[in-house]
Structure formats: C-alpha cells, structure tokens
C-alpha cells in the first residue's frame with residue numbers, strides 16, 4: 001500500500017501534535033502578509049485536520065476550500081467546523097487529480113511538507129500540473145512550504161524517542177537516500193496505542209527538492225518563483241533556513 005494512505009490515520013494528529021494551531025497561525029500570518037487573494041477562492045491542498053483553513057476562517061476571511069485524501073483527518077476537520085460554527089467546504093480526493101474546474105482558485109496553499117509523496121518524479125509533477133490547471137491564468141499563486149535540503153542534512157536525527165502530549169510513546173528513525181533524493185522516516189508507536197486496525201507503525205518517504213529543481217518544475221508547468229522564504233516570518237531563503245517556502249505565480253495565460 002502507498003505509505004501516505006496508511007500514515008495519516010487516527011494516531012497522526014498526536015504523533016505530529018507539535019504542528020499545532022500556534023504553528024498554523026504563523027503560516028496564516030504569512031499568507032495574509034504576502035498573498036492576500038482579496039476575497040477570491042483559496043484551496044488548502046492537503047489540508048489534513050484543517051488547522052490552516054480554520055484559522056483563516058476565524059479571522060473573518062472566507063472562500064477557502066480544504067482538500068485531502070485522509071477521511072480520518074477530514075472527519076476531524078468537519079468536527080472542528082461544527083464546534084466553531086465555521087463554514088469550511090471539505091473535499092476528499094487525490095492531489096494528482098483535482099476535482100475542480102480550470103481557473104477556479106486565486107491561491108493554492110500546500111503547507112507542512114505535503115508534496116513529494118509519490119514514488120516517481122513524474123507523479124509528483126502531476127500535482128504541479130493540476131495546481132496550474134485549477135489556478136487562475138496569469139495571476140494565480142501557489143505557496144509551497146517544503147523541506148529545505150541543507151537544513152535536513154544538517155539537522156537529521158537518525159533516531160529519537162519521545163512521549164507525545166497525548167501519552168504516545170513514539171520511536172522515529174530517519175535516513176536520507178541521496179540517490180533517490182528522499183528522506184525516509186520510520187514511525188513506531190510503541191505500547192498500548194496499537195489497538196484494533198489503527199496503524200501504529202508506518203514509513204514515510206518524501207522526495208526533497210533543491211530550489212533550482214522547484215524553479216525548473218515550476219517553469220515546466222507555467223509558474224515563475226516570485227519569492228522564496230526560509231521561515232513564515234518572511235525571511236529570505238538562505239542556506240541556514242529551516243524551511244523552504246516558495247511563492248509561485250502562474251506566469252503564462254495558456255497552459256502547456
């Protein structure tokens with residue numbers, strides 16, 4: 001089974017609990033400062049449990065749609081919407097084939113390493129092709145928040161063990177496959193969490209990209225890089241940056 005169909009299940013929100021609402025607020029601050037879509041439609045591509053879209057709506061903004069493959073995480077997002085009485089349309093599907101009309105969005109955001117999941121470069125590029133299709137010609141924007149390879153190489157911890165805020169005992173082992181340009185992480189939830197059919201171990205495998213590769217893929221799909229940042233504080237991308245956050249703009253009127 002594809003790893004991304006197994007990994008984003010019921011234990012994921014607690015295992016990645018540090019990626020919380022505070023973290024989402026910083027990302028939404030960045031979006032407000034740098035990519036205001038002025039009331040036009042926004043797509044949160046790979047929205048997970050909806051933390052960014054919910055924050056967007058809490059600020060009185062609207063017109064955002066969430067899209068994700070994980071029914072578990074989408075259900076959690078729906079529950080939060082009901083509790084807070086927010087209207088956040090949520091759609092389930094695969095990012096390689098988006099069920100939206102051509103030119104439907106002014107802004108697509110893909111946050112917290114939600115790209116590079118597929119085994120081949122051509123499948124990963126399909127996501128760029130689809131995003132290019134659903135964005136408005138000429139002015140549509142994509143914000144891609146991804147791994148920054150120098151930071152990854154400098155900070156990779158081969159093995160960690162920790163207890164999550166929800167009490168899960170988690171062991172994570174990591175390595176970089178430089179040939180395939182992927183970071184591979186084995187996650188094992190030890191102890192009592194392994195109940196029923198809930199996956200309690202999985203292996204994540206994410207393709208990482210140098211900035212010039214993103215530029216080249218973007219160019220092939222009609223995008224230009226407008227700016228590249230190293231953090232949601234808006235600082236420019238440098239070798240020391242913890243993240244690579246690209247603002248890409250559709251640079252041509254007709255698609256390839």
Ligand SMILES: C[S@@+](CC[C@H](N)C(=O)[O-])C[C@H]1O[C@@H](n2cnc3c(N)ncnc32)[C@H](O)[C@@H]1O
Pocket residue numbers: 004005008019045046047048049050051067068069070073093094095096110111112113114117
């Ligand atoms: C690292 S999580 C990030 C979630 C969210 N952006 C956040 O920051 O909380 C990646 C998300 O991608 C979704 N995903 C994985 N494979 C997908 C696919 N093929 N199509 C659509 N979504 C997918 C997962 O279900 C998960 O919610």
